[in-house]
Amino acid sequence: MEGPxxxxxxxxxxxxxxxMIVEKLKALGIHTADLEEKKDAKERLLKxxxxxxxxxxxxxxxxxxTKTLQQAISENKKKREGLTQICNSILEFVDSMEDDDKQKMEELFGQDLELQVILENVRTFLQNDDCPILVVGE
Structure with missing residues (x-):
């Protein structure tokens, strides 16, 4: 297969x-039927x-x-740090709640939410520096 x-x-x-100019334009896939003068053909080819x-x-x-990927990694790290801080704040708040308030929350939502377990799992995930696999193709 020939290249361009x-x-x-x-x-x-x-x-x-x-x-010669018209042939070169045709080889490049450029419309040439409207060209009548060398000057116009030359301008089109140069353009x-x-x-x-x-x-x-x-x-x-x-x-x-590389620069784009570095920016994405940096932004991802900042977002993870921010979300980790939010998880920590919520966990501190839940820890400071009275037992009867925790009981009311469970009654309100109709189930044992295991909020602390969920937040601890999320926090652990956010603190993990593992990176998903990136596949670059055509």
Whole structure:
């Protein structure tokens, strides 16, 4: 399978005939039926080449993926720390509750919520530094 056609430089485009420019545009998949003058064809080819180069420049930014992943990890860590603090605050509040208030909560919700066990499990999970597997593909 052949790759995309090579892009000529501006100097090479200047030296091309009208027919050569039109053929290059066709090879790039660009509409050419409306072109009647070399000047218009040349402008379209140069514009196309610029767009291709701009597209490549924005797609290939060295370190961009690494930087983005580092930001995501940092933000994730901050959020986990904040949620851990919330869990700690709630656990402290529940620990300080009177037994009759705890009993009323259980009656109100109709079951033993085991709130402390749930919050301790959540806190343990949040404090764990394990990271999910990240698979990067096409």
């Amino acid at each position: 056609p090579a892009l000529p430089t501006e100097e090479e485009v200047e030296g091309m005939t009208f027919g 196309t080449i610029k767009e291709v180069h701009d597209n490549i420049a924005t797609r290939r930014q060295p370190g961009k993926i």
